[in-house]
Amino acid sequence: MENLYLQKVLEGDVSKFSFFIEKYKDMSFSIAFRITNNREDAEEIVQDSFLKAFKSLNSFRSDATFSTWFYRIVVNSALSKQKRRKPGTVNIDPDTVPDSAIEQVASVYKSLAKADQQKYINDALGNLDVEDRLLLTLYYLNENSMEEIAEITSISKQLLKMKIHRARKKMYIILEKKIKSETHNLL
Amino acid sequence: MNTSDIENVTRHILAESKLELENPDFSNLVMHKIRRVNRKKTILHHTGLFFSMLFVIDALIIAGLKILKINVTDMCSNVNAFIHEFSFSIPGRSSLLFQFFMAYIFVLAGIVWGLNRLLASRYKLRN
Numbered sequence: 001m002e003n004l005y006l007q008k009v010l011e012g013d014v015s016k017f018s019f020f021i022e023k024y025k026d027m028s029f030s031i032a033f034r035i036t037n038n039r040e041d042a043e044e045i046v047q048d049s050f051l052k053a054f055k056s057l058n059s060f061r062s063d064a065t066f067s068t069w070f071y072r073i074v075v076n077s078a079l080s081k082q083k084r085r086k087p088g089t090v091n092i093d094p095d096t097v098p099d100s101a102i103e104q105v106a107s108v109y110k111s112l113a114k115a116d117q118q119k120y121i122n123d124a125l126g127n128l129d130v131e132d133r134l135l136l137t138l139y140y141l142n143e144n145s146m147e148e149i150a151e152i153t154s155i156s157k158q159l160l161k162m163k164i165h166r167a168r169k170k171m172y173i174i175l176e177k178k179i180k181s182e183t184h185n186l187l
Numbered sequence: 188m189n190t191s192d193i194e195n196v197t198r199h200i201l202a203e204s205k206l207e208l209e210n211p212d213f214s215n216l217v218m219h220k221i222r223r224v225n226r227k228k229t230i231l232h233h234t235g236l237f238f239s240m241l242f243v244i245d246a247l248i249i250a251g252l253k254i255l256k257i258n259v260t261d262m263c264s265n266v267n268a269f270i271h272e273f274s275f276s277i278p279g280r281s282s283l284l285f286q287f288f289m290a291y292i293f294v295l296a297g298i299v300w301g302l303n304r305l306l307a308s309r310y311k312l313r314n
Contacts, residue, residue: 015218017218021218033206043210050221051224054224055224118203121200121203137201137204140194140202
């Protein structure tokens with residue numbers, strides 16, 4: 001299906017490119033936002049990425065998937081924009097937390113209202129490193145495979161597994177802290 | 188909790204972090220920019236193509252006239268007299284050639300511009 005639209009665009013039917021915009025705009029926005037932590041910047045990055053993708057469509061290899069190729073453009077654009085900004089993250093050592101703590105956090109999280117869940121998870125992600133946020137978004141939200149993430153981020157597959165594991169732990173630590181501090185404030 | 192459970196729970200938790208673009212005109216805006224980029228690219232491509240085509244046609248005409256030993260200025264005495272008079276009224280022959288060349292380029296540019304306008308209107312109808 002995608003290849004058909006791609007072929008049409010390459011043949012000069014520019015209007016068919018809207019298919020790709022509609023399909024990938026929200027997910028690429030999520031990725032760009034997780035890197036920049038700013039809605040305006042993320043929207044601008046997604047716009048620029050679509051333009052870049054259109055301009056270099058001729059160089060796209062048909063043996064790769066369009067999504068992987070496009071997300072790579074989004075990630076690179078967002079990272080180059082992010083480099084100019086000072087990151088505001090929290091230093092956490094994920095090795096100090098056992099896996100059993102995850103169960104506890106998950107059960108408390110499940111009991112929260114949907115709006116609160118969204119608030120906590122977005123806050124928690126906002127406090128992680130750019131790389132951790134990106135990896136969690138690609139792996140758990142976008143459900144990309146390890147191979148695809150390796151291609152998008154240029155991180156080796158062996159290293160990816162470990163990085164995702166650590167990022168997940170860090171996320172649970174922050175989530176636990178956020179939930180605890182909020183319930184403490186309420187009491 | 189085994190690894191698979193943790194994976195599922197994390198996937199469930201992160202599903203709530205999905206974001207959507209709030210700008211309802213986003214797609215139209217991007218498509219507008221893409222059309223503009225494409226139009227510029229097409230015009231540039233056509234300009235190059237038309238210029239080279241016109242140069243080749245003119246070169247072939249000149250080569251044909253040379254081969255057939257046809258001197259256009261001899262055939263047209265009025266033009267010959269004008270050139271003769273004009274060449275004496277300006278400082279040098281190279282300047283005259285330069286001015287002819289510039290005039291030639293301007294005429295070509297006019298033709299290319301007209302052709303591009305014609306194609307652009309057809310392009311707008313198509314996209």
